[in-house]
Amino acid sequence: MQSPVTVEKLNARALRLAPAPSFFDALAQVKGVQVLTPSLGFKVLNARSFANTTNVRFAQLVDGIDNQAPHIGGPIGNVLGPSDLDIRSVEIVPGTAAALYGLNAINGLANFSTRNPFASPGLSVRQQMGINHVNDTNTGARPYAETSLRYARLLGPQWAFKVNGTYLRGYDWMATDSTDLNPNGNASTGLLGADNPARDPVSSYGNESSDRSTLTLGGKNYQVARTGYQERDVVDYHLQTLKYDAALHYKPNARTELAYTYRGATFDNVYQRSNRFHLADYRLQQHALQMTTPVVQARAYFTQENTGKSYNLRSAAENLERSFKPDKQWNADYTAAWNAALGQGQTVAAAHAAARNAADAGRFEPGTPAFKQRLKALADINNWDEGAALRVRANLLHAEVQANVGAALRGGSRGGGLPAWADVLVGADHRTYFVQPDGNYFINPNPGRDQFSTLAYGKTGGFVQAGARLLPGEKLRLTVTLRADKNRYFDLRFNPRLTAVYSPTARHNFRLSYQSGYRFPSLFEGFSNVNSGQVKRIGGLRVMSDGVFENSYLRSSIDAFNAAVTQGVNTGGLSRSQAVAANQSLLVRNPYTYIRPEFVRSWEMGYKAALLPGGRLLADVDFYANTYRDFIAQVEAYVPLAAAAGPPLAPDAPLNTVATALNARATQARYRLWTNSRSRVYNYGGSLGLRYDVPGGLLASASTTYARLARTESADGLEAGFNTPRWSYNLSLGHENVYQHLGFGLNYRWQTSYFSETFLVSGTVPAYGMLDAQLSYHLPTPRLRFKIGASNVSNRYYISYLGGPSIGGLYYAQVTYGL
Structure with a gap:
């Protein structure tokens, strides 16, 4: 209620009522959350605009531990996350969260909390069977199944453990868009x-x-x-995910808990960046150590990624x-x-x-x-000029510590120390990525190092936060946070955050915050080295692309130039050399340069209230305004060559010589470069949510979200894409025991059409709406829960972004024991 920023939470009851096949699918029904679906087994979360299918701007944590795939820089859905049997609650922070978390979370984060084995011992099993592709003429109806198991046990008063396993298999949604991307080629x-x-x-x-x-x-x-x-x-659209985890917890005393967790996953599905990929035998595993006390929280984890037999x-x-x-x-x-x-x-x-x-x-x-x-x-040749293999092995090592100095130094009535109305929190973290270069996707570009030697890329950061509770009854809460991060390739960056919460009564809370955030380039954006379809995609760090930016011309201008040359030859009666000379002024030198961190400045205000007797009506409204600069994006630019496969032309070569080279495929080197948009982008939006806990157990909620691209200064076409519907809303109704252990859940969500801008394809995503529904029956003894449901009940196919698959209805039945 008194959080200084917007926080959306799903507790155990909300998760049980959600009409969705999994808790992760239910996140699409949360206020302010946008979900893109590249695959049935791979959904991408985002908040507050600028979404894409590899959303490195939104962090996803499990018990505070980042579960991203290191080389991608973002999570692969929930493949390294908890099962539905082990999930306890979900908290989502839409908007910038970089000041505290420092995980490139400039669009927000989601934290999944799992069930502690001390508090939730026992055996739980869930079996889900379903069907999708109903009335799909491309493939016909296909089965879907998921099996999950959780077992937790106390080993005396100080030790406890838990193990989880989930096996999912099905047939993926299919991408069948036949829209011509080159309709005017002739x-x-x-x-x-x-x-x-x-x-x-x-x-x-x-x-x-x-x-x-x-x-x-x-x-x-x-x-x-x-x-x-x-x-x-x-591509083989058969998909499967096998994920598992085990945790050992130890309590040396009542106030301290230590835990070691191992997570692993092997999976097949479809993934999209600039191209679509078949992820086959893809493997992730993670080792994590955590310590929790009232004063100190510390964690360290190591994530390993192996792309297996995946291909482009x-x-x-x-x-x-x-x-x-x-x-x-x-x-x-x-x-x-x-x-x-x-x-x-x-x-x-x-x-x-x-x-x-x-x-x-x-x-x-x-x-x-x-x-x-x-x-x-x-699919086994690791050179995209000759084959298609994706062969990457990458690791992530992270360590962090956070200390509640206020709790440690509290003086209280004895005098001395920190006064009761003040809080101080400090934290520090370090992260390093390690990549074993494969010679195609990554090389080690550092001078004096073999290109196949391990490439390391890391950053170190920390923050200090001071807070005060003022006015009689502590009605005013102020916090000031300052974070600093340093990356080897960039100068020290500072992120401040200022927040205020005013609570005239316990039921009414007004909040205001200002914060900024940086996002450092991901591994792929900084260091990629891919021969891809006769176009080489290279990272934007100078160590990777030195000299290319200065000597290249924009592909967009080259396309316009060559189209004009063709027009002159076909309809103007010109020879090729005459047409080249007449149109060479269309060529534009590449104005972009080496990559820098993204930056966002964000203001937010909101109001949260518990209304009606007992606080049964919860209202939450927020409004935000953001300014972005230095969006990390791609530009395609070609370098003119002196001869076929020869050296680049001199930077001062005559324009006619350059134009002649760029009119022939053999005398140009093609590059796709990671760089920064020169645009400064302003956007704003807000949301309103109402949740009414009706006496008798009925839970009703409604929310609407508005997002608007206000303006773009110096627009250059390289923005990462707003890619967000202007309006969306959710309506939900549910009851766990409406009649003799019979329950139900309904959710209708709708969003307007929006313009989607990606490197693969740009255009309008049509508006869509869908109804999700579930009916459940609960037997207290022997703790059995039966559930039948459907996502997209009407089976009206839609796309969540251009270039992605068509998504129809998924109809399922579940039986759960022990939860």
Whole structure:
């Protein structure tokens, strides 16, 4: 009630009432929380805008321990998190939380608290069976199952342990978006829609920009793309997750507890960054030590990540095409067949179709033994110019300590020490990432080091917080926090936080806060070194990209330049050299530079009240305003070469020489660089939540959330994307025992359409709404709970972001013992 910032909490009762197959799915029903769904087994949490499918701006903790995959920089859903049998409560802090947590949590964090074995011993088992893909013409209905077990036991008054295990299997949601990303590739020749030989459907790979060639046919220039494969051709949508954990707790005295926890997970699902990936035999494990006392909390943990047999779907499709026939040969066959077809009197569009059929003769056909064998081989080649493997091994080591100095130095009535109305909290932490370079995804760029030697990347930080409770009855609470963090590659950064809470009565609480936050680049953003579809993606730190920023030109300007050259040749009667000279002024030098930390400045005000007799009506309203700068984003820029595979042109080379080089694929080096947007972005929003605990056990709640991109200064198109609906709301109703142990839960959520901007695809995500429902029956003896339910009852398929899968209904039945 008196938190100085917005906090959303789900307790055990709320989790039982939630009409969702898991507690993690139920988080979509929390006020202010946005969920993106790249996969049935991989959901991404976000709050307060600027969401993406690898949300490194939102931290996810389990008992205070970060459960991210180190090289990704964010969590993979809940694969390293607790099971539904072990979850005790969930707290979500939307908005900047970096001043205290320092975990790049500039959009917020979620902390999952688990059940302590001292307080919750015994055996619990849950079996869930379900079905999805109902009325899906692509695959037909598919089964879904999840089995969970928890066992906890006391070993005397000082020792206790618990073990958990969960095994999930199902069939993933499918990405089938056929929208053409290059609809105007041949507009100057009148070839549009299905006749466009450079079509690039969203959920088809191997026909992207790096898979297109400009062919001169019949005196005109045509963009022609390789045929490509649908996503469902190059991925096995069967998914599974096996996760497990064990914890040993020790209480040397009544006020101190020590715990060691081990967590592990092996899983298969689909993941999306700039491309879509099949995560196969992916493994995460974590060791953690914690100490808790009234004065000191300390923890240290070590996380290991192994990407197993995962692979890049785009690279797999591209190299399936090229391993059947190289681009040069395919283009030659296409050209010969086009000329032959046109000579036989066929139309231009028909000649293109005939040319593709001829050039594709002998191509690997999806589903055939030869296709499967070649895909398997490519998925094990760790070079995306030749194969598709994702082979990363990364570790994370973290240690932190926090001390309540106020509790330690409290003088009380005896005098001396800290007065009772004051609090002081201090903390410090250190984190280091370790990557074993694989030569494709990561190398060690440090001078004097072998490129395959271990790469380390870390930071150290700490904070001090002072608080005071003032006015009669301690009605006013003030806190001041200052945090400092230092990363090897960046100067010392400071994050201040100022908060005030005024409580005229225990039932009415007004809050106001100001804070700032930094986010250091993740491992991938800083150090990536990926040959990806003839475009090299490199990290934004100078040690990785020295010289590239200064010598490159924006791909967006190169595309416009080459389109104008094609237009001049096809409709203007110009020769190629004349068209190059006439349009070279369209080329724009890359204005971006080496990566810096992101920064946000945030104001928040709110009001929380417990109304009606007994405080049965809880109201919570908040409003925030943020200013962001230095968004970490990607820019594609090409370096002109003096000759094919030759050195870069000199920075002062004549523009005509540069333009000639950038008009030919062979004389340009293509890069995708991590950098910072030059825009300063302002956004604001707020939310209102009401929860009414009706006498008799009925729980009703309603919430609405508003998010608005106020303005963007110096817009350069590289923002990470607002990617947030302006309006969303949730309506919930539930009762645990409405009649003779029979309970139910209902939730309806809806959101407006919004513009989605990602590196993969940009456009409008349609509005959608859905009803989730569950019916439960509880037997106190022998502690059995039966539950049937459905997510998206109407089975009306929707997408949560562009490029992602279509999500339908999931219908399930559960039986739980012992909880």
